[in-house]
Amino acid sequence: MSQLSQRPADPVVGESHHHESAFGHVTGAALYTDDLVGRLTGVLHAFPVRSEHAHARLDSLDTAPALAVPGVVRVITAADIPGVNDQGVKHDEPMLPVDEIMYFGQPLAWVLGEDLEAAKAGAQAVTAEVTPLPSLVTVPEAIAAGSFHGIQPTIDKGDVDGAFADAAHVFAGEFEFAGQEHFYLETQASLAHVDENGQVFIQCSTQHPTETQDIVSHVLGIPANEVTVQCLRMGGGFGGKEMQPHGYAALAALGAKLTGRPVRLRLNRTLDITMTGKRHGFHSTWRIGFDDDGRILALEATLTADGGWSLDLSEPVLTRAMCHIDNAYWVPNIRVHGRIAKCHKTSQTAFRGFGGPQGMLVMEDILGRVAPQLGIDAAELRRRNFYQAGQDTPYYQPVRHPDRMEACWDQVLAAGDVATRRAEIEAFNATRDDVKRGLAITPVKFGISFNLTAFNQGGALVLVYKDGSVLVTHGGTEMGQGLHMKMLQVAATSLGVPLSTVRLAPTRTDKVPNTSATAASSGSDLNGGAVKDACEQILGRLRHVAAGLLGAPAHEVEISRGIVSALSSAKTITWEELVNTAYFQRIQLSASGFYRTEGLHWNLSEMRGEPFKYFAYGAAVSEVEVSRFDGSYTLRRVDIVHDVGDSLSPLIDLGQIEGGFVQGAGWLTLEDLRWDDSDKPSRGRLATQATSTYKIPSFSEMPEVFNVALLEKAHEEGAVYGSKAVGEPPLMLAFSVREALREAVGAFGAPGTVVELASPATPEAVFWALEAVRSREPVPS
Numbered sequence: 001m002s003q004l005s006q007r008p009a010d011p012v013v014g015e016s017h018h019h020e021s022a023f024g025h026v027t028g029a030a031l032y033t034d035d036l037v038g039r040l041t042g043v044l045h046a047f048p049v050r051s052e053h054a055h056a057r058l059d060s061l062d063t064a065p066a067l068a069v070p071g072v073v074r075v076i077t078a079a080d081i082p083g084v085n086d087q088g089v090k091h092d093e094p095m096l097p098v099d100e101i102m103y104f105g106q107p108l109a110w111v112l113g114e115d116l117e118a119a120k121a122g123a124q125a126v127t128a129e130v131t132p133l134p135s136l137v138t139v140p141e142a143i144a145a146g147s148f149h150g151i152q153p154t155i156d157k158g159d160v161d162g163a164f165a166d167a168a169h170v171f172a173g174e175f176e177f178a179g180q181e182h183f184y185l186e187t188q189a190s191l192a193h194v195d196e197n198g199q200v201f202i203q204c205s206t207q208h209p210t211e212t213q214d215i216v217s218h219v220l221g222i223p224a225n226e227v228t229v230q231c232l233r234m235g236g237g238f239g240g241k242e243m244q245p246h247g248y249a250a251l252a253a254l255g256a257k258l259t260g261r262p263v264r265l266r267l268n269r270t271l272d273i274t275m276t277g278k279r280h281g282f283h284s285t286w287r288i289g290f291d292d293d294g295r296i297l298a299l300e301a302t303l304t305a306d307g308g309w310s311l312d313l314s315e316p317v318l319t320r321a322m323c324h325i326d327n328a329y330w331v332p333n334i335r336v337h338g339r340i341a342k343c344h345k346t347s348q349t350a351f352r353g354f355g356g357p358q359g360m361l362v363m364e365d366i367l368g369r370v371a372p373q374l375g376i377d378a379a380e381l382r383r384r385n386f387y388q389a390g391q392d393t394p395y396y397q398p399v400r401h402p403d404r405m406e407a408c409w410d411q412v413l414a415a416g417d418v419a420t421r422r423a424e425i426e427a428f429n430a431t432r433d434d435v436k437r438g439l440a441i442t443p444v445k446f447g448i449s450f451n452l453t454a455f456n457q458g459g460a461l462v463l464v465y466k467d468g469s470v471l472v473t474h475g476g477t478e479m480g481q482g483l484h485m486k487m488l489q490v491a492a493t494s495l496g497v498p499l500s501t502v503r504l505a506p507t508r509t510d511k512v513p514n515t516s517a518t519a520a521s522s523g524s525d526l527n528g529g530a531v532k533d534a535c536e537q538i539l540g541r542l543r544h545v546a547a548g549l550l551g552a553p554a555h556e557v558e559i560s561r562g563i564v565s566a567l568s569s570a571k572t573i574t575w576e577e578l579v580n581t582a583y584f585q586r587i588q589l590s591a592s593g594f595y596r597t598e599g600l601h602w603n604l605s606e607m608r609g610e611p612f613k614y615f616a617y618g619a620a621v622s623e624v625e626v627s628r629f630d631g632s633y634t635l636r637r638v639d640i641v642h643d644v645g646d647s648l649s650p651l652i653d654l655g656q657i658e659g660g661f662v663q664g665a666g667w668l669t670l671e672d673l674r675w676d677d678s679d680k681p682s683r684g685r686l687a688t689q690a691t692s693t694y695k696i697p698s699f700s701e702m703p704e705v706f707n708v709a710l711l712e713k714a715h716e717e718g719a720v721y722g723s724k725a726v727g728e729p730p731l732m733l734a735f736s737v738r739e740a741l742r743e744a745v746g747a748f749g750a751p752g753t754v755v756e757l758a759s760p761a762t763p764e765a766v767f768w769a770l771e772a773v774r775s776r777e778p779v780p781s
Contacts, residue, residue: 004529005715005722007646010560012492012499013721016651020485020504021233021478032235033189033205034266040193044073046255046265047119048107048275049126054344054684055135056101058108058128065125066111071118074259075126076110081254083221087247089211092149093310093347095219095247101130102309103344104676104684105274112255112263135344137677137684139176139283139306142341149307149342150315155322155394155607158333163298167289171370175286175362177759179306180279180351180667181688183696184479186235187272188245192252193262200227200253205234206245207477208517213509215246216253227253230508237479238663239350242517243312244276273694274686277349278673280317281306282358283341288366294376296385298333301325301362305355307340308347313354314340316451321355322607323395327363327732328405328445328617329385334394344684345675350519352663353728356446361668361759364442364735368742372752378739379441383409387445397447397610401617405443408619408641408711412441415709416621416639425623429747434628437636438744441621442736444642446729447612449597450520451604456597456613458526459512462491462534464589468562468576470495473505475515476527481727482652483523489649490528490720494535496559497575512592521725524648525613526595528720534593545582549573598718614716616724618642620661620733622703626744631767633741635665637705640733645716645724657708657730664734666697669741669761695762741766749773 007013024030037043049061063075078085078096087095097108108128113119136142164170191203200220206212209229217224229249234241248265255263267275286301303321307314318338325336367385371378386409387402413419418441425437449456460474472491478484484504492499505511516526539559547554550573552566559565562575582589602609620640626633640661644653671694674687688694715722738761745766746755753773758765 002718004532005717005719007721008493008496008560011721013489013648014646015489017485017489017499017649018651019482020488031232032186033191033203033232036191036203037264040262043262043264044112044114044255044259045116045119046110046112046251046263047116047123048271049109049111049123051101051104051106051108053101053130053132054104054137055133056130057133058097058099058101058130060129061108062127063109065127066122069118069122069125071114072111072122073114074112074255075122076112076251076255076258080258081219084218087215087219087250088243088310088312090311093312095250103346107275110251112259135684137343137345137675139281139304139341139343142343143283143304147342148339150311150340152337152339153319153322153604153607155334155336157394157396160298160300160333160335163333164289167297168292169290169374170287171373172287173366173369174284175365176283177281177361178673179281179348180671181273181673181694182238182240182351184236184238184240187267187269188248188276189266190245190249190252191262191264192249192256194256194260198226200256202227202229202249202253204229204231204245204249205241206231206249207237207241207479207519209477209507209509210513210515211517212246212249216250219250220253220257228508228510230506231477232506234477234479238352239354239519240276241479242350242519244349270689273689275346277308277312277347279351279667280314280348280355280358282321284362286362286366288370290374294374294381294384296329296331299331300335302337303359303362305340306343306348308343308345310347311340312347312349314348317350317355319451319604319607321359323447323611324356324359325363326394327360328387328443329363330387330391331394336394352660353731354520356728357664357732360732361735364739368739369754369756372746372754375752382443396608397612400614404643404711404714405445405617408617408643409443411709411711412619412621412639412641415641415707418621421623435625436744436747437623437625438740438742438747439621439623440736440739440743441619442733442739444618444729444732446616446732448521448525448616448725449600449611449613450516450522451602451611453600453602455516456522456526456600457516458530458595459515460527460530460534460593461511462531462538462591462593464538464579466580466583468501468579470497470502471505472502472531473508473511474527474531475507475512476523477507477518479518481656482649483518483527485652486524486648487527487531490531491535493721494532495539497562501562521727521729523727524723525597525719525725528648529595530593532593532720533595534591537591537593538589541587542578542582545585545587546573546578549578549581614719614724616643616729618729618733620736622736622740624737624740624744626741626766628748628770631763631770633744633763633766635701635703635737638703638707640708641711642708642730643711643714643724644726645714645719646722647710648721648723650710653710653726654708656726658706660728660730661733662697662702664731665701665737668734668738668759670695670697670701672760672762745769745773749776
């Protein structure tokens, strides 16, 4: 067992603890970026001047009327930017447009006012002269126009053409599905001020403080050491605060520089939902071949991501989608083409799963569609194609521990009493014409690590004070997922002290530099490894001090729950005594920790390598009931078994699994993004821009019975204390809900009826699928 994964005899990791800010969350004491405004005086408020065209030439912008509005202090345009006018990482995303408008609602300028109402009035007074240009709003429009940007990678493994020639059954199809709005509770927010030394300090709701620092630095034309970014906490992120906050932080910082006053920029819900990027919708075409036993022989697919107007993170999202099209299934011969549609919409961005869910959805939809045509139960078809030991992925990475997939599957079948319930559902459906029930089980195999190897690094700073108390700062950000609690538990375990001894400081770029985004489910792996490294540096020094106090060799010294002992000594001392003695011996009581994930390599040009440290597995069973009359449905029961390795914090992990599943179910069954694709002046406008038109899951959509279990005996060698990531993989467990809906809809038709189901499978979509099934002839057996 590696030193990184080995746990001591009495660890704090593995204990169930509530979120470190839980009481603050429920009492309102926990502060967020916008709550900090009251700590500053003379704050200016920012509000955007927005485009009313999806695509147009910007001929002129008249800001003079705004400056005549009482309370307006400044109007910021592209001409005011002293550095690089770009807020993205691909240098294709102007922070403010110079001559071309690229989406409906794009900020053309920002007005700074003494209060928000003045800024709004000023924004209304600005006039823009524009010349409308042709626009592309949907992915099919972009495909027809050949409008693509970024890379167009290909995965090509095996003899695809030969396998199709040998296949007993070949099917083909097309599938387009929607993206998803992040709908974090806290909208985008930044608060910037400049101190007396010219240091720019930004409080920002960001998942990636270092990249926020980088973007602010090059927009202002100053070095990074003149910019400090702090993230106190976020009210949700889900990937929507990985790239999207940078431009808003830069605007606030620019405003503070230009006026010498603090600047607050917080988007209201309508601005946030219409100006920020979403989960990428995808269009796919596919062809799949099976042998007589229902085993996959070949797959050929083209995935087209809806990138929006700029690249943002569309390239890595696309490649991860392509790398996850196999899900948990071995495809020996495979060819997948990828491309990114350039449309005149918001620039789509990271979202929990980062392309993985989109790739996996294509495969799950294929299997759900073709199972009746093969005459094989969908659950059996899935299991029959699971990875086995010795097999590798389409990008040639060996699949470690595929037995864990089967273990999750078997455990959830048994715990969920699936065989009995299937018989009950069959009997129920036989007696009811008005409602039908369906049950489905789906697997998840999800790769953990950033595809770009360089991002797989983390840093931490651990300070031990003279009284024995410990302060930890790490490069990860807290967005409600419980990362800080896990880091507290890692630090307490590594040092051998009680959890109450350790405190966590906010994430800041001047404490831990050059960190990666808290994304890709890697927060605990990267930052936990760095925290443990820093603690072990300090512990290595303290052991020598303890050896002198105990009269025993340093290698025998053990520290557990704040008590210091050694095997060959009857004496014990406290942690506080040890630290105090070390201070007077002039022993360094602080350390900067670092961690990088070993064993990764990736060749993007060939789409080949081992980009993932490990795979997380899971399985879910969902049962639904569907009404014949209107397609409405209820989620009756969900059973989940998920692999989190040896959990660092089981209560946190259970919350992540439940939350991820519900968010996935929202994407697949409720959340329907609609842009105006008419020829009216409103073309390109997001029509679903409030909770009145965009439905996210609520308590009424929660399953009546919701059982979640962690896979046992799942220690992950080479990961911090044997744990596994948990942030993203559970979202894909919600495929079981969509497939259960397919089963229920199919029950309204004759046996063997193929069900084509839209995504999201809203009640309306289910109704039309039901109508199609009732009028369709069954597939001959």
